[in-house]
Structures are given as structure tokens and as C-alpha cells.
Amino acid sequence: MFHVLYKFFSTKPTVITTNNESNDTDTLNYSTSNNDFPTAPILFQQSPSTLYNNTNKKTCTNFQERQGDLFTDSPPTNALVHCVSQDFNMGGGIAREFRNRFNSIKELKSQRKKVGQVAYLNRDGRYLFYIITKRRVNEYPTCENFMRGLIELRHVCEKFGVKGLCMPRIGTGIDKLSLDFVRESVKHVFDGSDIQITMFFL
Numbered sequence: 001m002f003h004v005l006y007k008f009f010s011t012k013p014t015v016i017t018t019n020n021e022s023n024d025t026d027t028l029n030y031s032t033s034n035n036d037f038p039t040a041p042i043l044f045q046q047s048p049s050t051l052y053n054n055t056n057k058k059t060c061t062n063f064q065e066r067q068g069d070l071f072t073d074s075p076p077t078n079a080l081v082h083c084v085s086q087d088f089n090m091g092g093g094i095a096r097e098f099r100n101r102f103n104s105i106k107e108l109k110s111q112r113k114k115v116g117q118v119a120y121l122n123r124d125g126r127y128l129f130y131i132i133t134k135r136r137v138n139e140y141p142t143c144e145n146f147m148r149g150l151i152e153l154r155h156v157c158e159k160f161g162v163k164g165l166c167m168p169r170i171g172t173g174i175d176k177l178s179l180d181f182v183r184e185s186v187k188h189v190f191d192g193s194d195i196q197i198t199m200f201f202l
């Protein structure tokens with residue numbers, strides 16, 4: 001399991017990963033959609049497993065969970081977000097519902113987003129975000145690529161002035177990520193932002 005230290009600089013985030021077996025570190029610089037990444041709090045995220053213990057759990061004032069259907073119970077002006085593969089297969093789960101309701105696969109593919117980036121649609125003033133967490137439908141996301149996608153999601157939300165963001169329990173179904181890891185990751189990445197986040201569950 002990687003220990004991941006995310007350091008946000010005024011230009012762009014640098015991801016430093018250490019493999020806790022060999023303690024090798026390598027810095028992966030990856031560009032965000034542009035270099036004016038907002039100054040964000042230094043985010044130290046230990047290995048996802050240590051996120052579970054209470055000392056690391058954040059009391060995020062801008063994060064809430066709510067039972068309900070993402071499509072029928074979320075405020076109609078709030079942005080929606082879910083996870084997809086780079087091939088936009090969207091053949092099952094909530095992705096299939098997004099495909100049935102909004103389609104626009106050609107428009108999404110034309111944005112040529114890669115793993116760790118976010119494709120989007122704007123329908124009647126509502127943003128729909130598609131976090132690309134893996135290359136192909138038959139793969140599973142890594143914790144690191146999931147986190148990269150969340151970091152980019154915050155960047156894109158701030159770029160478009162999104163103030164309300166609704167999501168299902170992203171990554172916890174077909175993608176088999178732990179709910180604890182997903183919940184704590186969302187809180188860490190959006191900590192300090194003015195974006196109100198609601199995570200819906202059925």
C-alpha cells in the first residue's frame with residue numbers, strides 16, 4: 001500500500017509516493033488542466049489504510065451524507081459527479097444511469113481526458129462531472145489515481161465556480177474501493193473549500 005503525500009503548490013500539485021516496503025520515493029509531477037492550481041492546504045494523506053483510524057478522520061464542515069437517489073433527490077442546480085473508465089463504456093451501475101439520462105458519449109470522448117482527469121457536460125446550467133479513474137472498463141482504479149481524480153475534480157469545480165456538488169458513494173460499487181477510504185479522501189481533498197458536498201446513498 002502506498003503512503004501518499006500530496007503537496008499542493010501555488011502552481012500545480014506534486015504527488016510524492018513512497019512504497020512502504022522499500023521506502024523508495026519517486027515524485028510524479030503531473031500537470032493539471034492548467035498551472036494556476038489554487039493554493040490549497042497542504043494535504044498529508046498517509047496510506048489509505050491509516051485513513052481509517054479516528055485520529056485521521058476529518059470533521060469536514062462542507063461534507064454531508066444523505067440517504068436518497070442522486071438523480072431525484074439532489075438539488076437541481078447542484079453539480080453531479082461519478083466515476084468512469086477512460087473508454088466511457090458506462091455499461092453498468094450508476095454510470096449506466098448517467099448514460100441513459102445524459103448520453104453525450106461522443107462529446108465526452110472528444111475532450112480526450114485521461115486517467116486522473118475529469119470530463120464534463122453542462123446541461124441547462126448544471127455541471128456533470130465524469131472522473132476518469134481507470135483506463136478500461138475491466139480494470140479497477142488504484143487509490144492514487146482515484147485521489148488524482150478527486151484533486152482534479154476540486155480544481156475543475158473551483159474553475160467553474162461550482163458551490164454545490166452531489167455524488168453517490170463513488171468507487172465503492174463496481175470499482176470496489178473502501179467506503180472509508182473514499183469518504184475520507186473526499187473530505188481531505190475538499191477540506192477548506194467553499195464547495196458543499198453531499199454524498200447520497202440508497
Ligand SMILES: Nc1ncnc2c1ncn2[C@@H]1O[C@H](COP(=O)(O)OP(=O)(O)OC[C@H]2O[C@H](OP(=O)(O)O)[C@H](O)[C@@H]2O)[C@@H](O)[C@H]1O
Nearest residue numbers: 069070085089090091092093094095168171172173174175
Ligand atoms: N441513483 C443512485 N443514487 C445514489 N446512489 C446510487 C445510485 N445508483 C447507484 N448508487 C450507488 O452508487 C455507488 C457506486 O455505484 P457504482 O458501482 O455504479 O459505481 P462505482 O463508482 O463503484 O464504479 C464505477 C465504474 O463502474 C462503471 O463501469 P462499467 O463501465 O459500467 O463497467 C463505470 O464506468 C465505472 O468505471 C454504489 O454504492 C451504488 O449503490
